[in-house]
Amino acid sequence: MSHDYKAQKAETFESFEAFAADAPEVAIITYQFYPEDIDANWDGVQKALQDRGFRTNRDDEDELLDAMIGPLKISADVIWQHEKIATEIALKFDFTPDGWGLLEE
Structure with a gap:
């Protein structure tokens, strides 16, 4: 089954x-x-x-992978641009997207 990027972007x-x-x-x-x-x-x-420029971190239980980028000027377009890149990579390795968050510097 292919990934639904259109629904992910809308979300x-x-x-x-x-x-x-x-x-x-x-x-x-x-x-x-x-x-x-x-x-x-x-x-x-x-x-x-x-x-591709992301910093990564995995939790101690190997249940979740974080891919961080920035600091960047924040907008929905910027978030989506990098989310799509990270998702394309992660899916190739059988990792599924589970959301995003912002960390102010």
Whole structure:
């Protein structure tokens, strides 16, 4: 089954609009992904994301991968632009997107 980027983009824009008035002007964007398989290729996905400019972190239980980029000037378009790149990479390694957040510097 192919990934529904159109629905993901719509959800990102809807989520951003819900708090746009309170969003920081500049922030680090963190995208979260979870592995679909117990034998997920954590090293491969992290290297591929890092090669595209993301910093990565995995939790101690290997349940969640964070891919961070920025600080960037924040808008729904900027969030989506990097989310799509990170998602395309993560899906190749059987990781599924699980949202995003902003960390003000």
